[in-house]
Amino acid sequence: MSKPCPINDHRLPTGGLIDRQRQKSFVFDGRRYCGYEGDTLASALLANGVHLAGRSFKYHRPRGIFSDGPEEPNALVEMRIGARREPNTRATMVELYDGLIANSQNRFPALSFDLQAVNQWLSPGLVAGFYYKTFMWPKKGWMFYEHIIRHAAGLGTATLEPDPDLYEKVHAHCDVLVIGGGPAGIAAALAAGRAGARVMLCDERPDLGGTLRYEEREIDGKPALDWAGGHLAELAGMPDVTVLRRTTAFGTYDGNTVGLVERVSDHLPTPAPFQVRQRMWTVRAKKIVLATGAIERPLVFPNNDKPGVMLASAVRSYIRQYGVKPGERAVLFATNDDAYRTALALNEAGAGVTVVDPRGEHGTAWPERVRDAGIEVLTGHVITSLKGRLRVKEVLAMESDGRGHKGSPRPIAADLVAVSGGWAPTLHLATHAGAKATWDEERGSFVPDMTKCRADMTVVGSANGTNTLSGAIEEGFATGAAAAKAVGKSAPDPISVEVDDPAEAPVRSLWKVEPAQGQPSKSFVDLQNDATAKDIEIANREGYISVEHMKRYTTLGMATDQGKTANVNGLALLAEARGQSIPDVGTTTFRPPYTPVTLGAMVGRHTAKHYKPIRRTPMHDWHTDAGAVFVEAGLWLRPQYYPRPGEDVHAAMRREVKMTRNGVGLCDVSTLGKIDIQGPDAAEFLNRTYSNGFKTLAVGKARYGLMLREDGIVYDDGTTSRLGENHYLMTTTTGHAVEVMGLLEYYAQVLWPELDVQLTSVTDHWAAIAVAGPKSRTVLADAIAGIDFSNQGLPFMGVADGTLDGVPARVFRISFSGDLAYEIQVPADHGHQAWKALMAAGEAHDICPYGMEALNIMRIEKGFVTHAEIDGRTTPGDLGLDKMASRKKSYIGRFLLEREALKDPDRPTLIGLRPVDGKATIRAGSILVRDPVTAGPDDMEGHVTSQCYSPTFGEPIALALLKNGPNRIGETIWATFPLYNVSVQCEITPTVRFDPDGSKVKGETTDA
């Protein structure tokens, strides 16, 4: 036996579903308290007499614990500390664990003494639209004010440290998904489960039962919770039934998909090793049963936000479920019979109670039943104000007939005010899928209209406006049985339940209590956003008469609780102000999520290196062993450079260029997209796809090809080789490999289905190695058997098959460096072997692996374009590739390429640049102007696309797009980079600096 918790003086001596043998110690705002296993943070605070839980958002008014569930607008706390600190956590949903640390929010310096509470005395000015109206002057002022306002109006702060916890995602399918584990939900799951359907039943609470956990009801002559427990045990024994506790269904999506988040270990101090904190479920259900219950509506009356004001059902729940007495002297202010149960519960708990009911004597047994228990019932009365600063001390009640107050206020001493204005069914998940909430005047409540609901969903129980327990159970069971039948199961035997459902008089809709003469008038509708009844009147008066506009102007229904306790009252008051009915005003749209979902749950395991897959080439391990520094290219990792001891990136890449240009280098180009194209119409297909002609390409030859978009802009480039009569191999850029494949399939399947052509992506099937430099021929002639490497045997743009280290190798005489060069392709599994064989063969010639940096330098020296130039805005002409756009055939992009604007000679066109001083770096992205000092935005004549330091020419060089560029070779222009305030005077040069006559690449000047 452990000792009873210290303090804990508001705990009832017996009762509740808590385990009094298991104490839990916790800290709130630096002070230590004790609670029990089974408590929430809210119930444990109340057991210790702590009602004051936070300060309000705008006025910093003291606020208390208001509810016992997900609707909580006030008791938002910062949970935990350090890396696990989480703001805006509802204390009503936090299960108590040993060592829990929580802090209140939005107060400075302390919860009981908050300096910004001065806002409430300034509040006549802080009405709806205040920020919009005030801080818009002067015009630029918002930039300044916003900083201060954001600080003043915060709701907690998130941690800045990385999340230490694990999250995961699960996909599941089921026949019937039942959302909500109250009486209706249990009955639905039971029926479907007994019929043999695959059932999932979820509930956001740690234990199922819903209202049965605190309502003193009997089913079949036994306590209602026993009925629930028996059926839950039966469900647990069914192999095809999954019951998920602590699991919130937060959104309904297309295709009968529901998102659930399971809080696997939020009730523990920390998750066990390798246990996830939360699990995101994507459930695809054939049938959905919505048994989400209803949320009690508060009442709007002056000073109704003081700590000690609580929903009537929450008061019952704290007494019966947690064994807590939330007050010593209570007033129940209710417009319906259901709330009278709270008066009885308070009475049993030993608290004094007075009932204030605006209805007159109304003929049901409830007032008498309550009076028989010795409780005073003031019918035809309303509460006109509350007194007390950090807690209610006194209630002022007045006689009222609905038109006005009569007599003088009667003071009633009270430290607790239980309120109930009726119920609002929890229809969020139905409205996500298009269902409407329609107003049922008779019931004084919204009910679901499922005619436009896109989900195969049925609403049961109090979510459906069914307000008797027997009705909810019967409806749930019948719906579960029908769902099972619809998925091909035979219906289970019907059940009957015996429940005493005493008659209840209709709810009286009381939307607002007018303040009494000379009394304070602030009546809150939305506690979380500090939106008052007056704010709604102002919004209406200022023309925000649409419910959506009113929401945005007053912020009613926004923020973390999304107005769960505020929306209906807000709509009704807007309707009143407009002089219309509630259906005429309509409702705002509920959107997912129902309650906040952590980013961690949405991200799941896809963090850090699991954020996206990594693609590695077959030679990756060799590069790693060689000490390569890698760079990301899309999903690929490619060697950026191979530093030797003492080298930085600049030294390494310059050496790699020099060794290649003077001898031989090799580069892993396996990432290039490769598409195998076969079929009798392959030539015609390519001819239509590329802007240049492909029909004349001979077998055993490669050709550079340019692909346009339909609008005439260059899309991609690469070489395509003809391997056989009806067999081609296309290469694409690394970046567009996936998209080009999809595009070619579009051409083949959608545009030209008459062409007999087959496409296969073979990017991953072939390892590709570029071998470049004047000695490349010598090395390959040694390494590769079966190919005549003479200039006649394998001429420029020739293709031949040979054998490399016993492996079949395809050799393409193509060059991206401008030097004599080849590309070798071998089956991917032999890539590493082939690379090593080439390194061995080249050892005597000091062969050098080069990375992306050297590759880029060499292509700039040669004036070849990449995506820096093919930027989605350039035509073939802009890139100096005018001859690549055929005039003789039809191809993708031809028609719109002929547009006048794309032929304008003043279009920026590719040229080369060098700094006049031979030294200054020309930054990529620099703007080209005639005079950097006087130039304005209209004086821009082009921009720099690529730049490097050229080791070959010993100076920085660049490629750029310049108006009328090719006709300005030899002139000077300024490359200006305003961000860093640097300008470089440049000489305009031809694009091709290296081997301009092509003699090297064609092998005419090398040592063949």
Next chain:
Amino acid sequence: MIRLDCPHCGPRDQTEFNYGGDGRIERPGDDASLTAWNDFVYTRDNPRGPHVELWQHTAGCRQWIKVARDTLTHEIIAVGTMGDDIEAKIADPDRGGVEA
């Protein structure tokens, strides 16, 4: 989470597909007017309701398919191969088996 009943593979999640735009548009011939070409490349209807569109089953059979989808409700009205007459399928009251 739309689900598309791929005519080649069966019902699959939307994440397996790539959207390919309006499926009723025809590529003009070389002798068509500039206006026709301009419309082909740039002009798209934005209907509220049924819309015939192209999707590619990129993570499946790689085939382009036709899908009739209600843009308001995401209801999948009909699916077909590129060779199918999707308009006839939409009109068929017994199209059945198509699941949203």
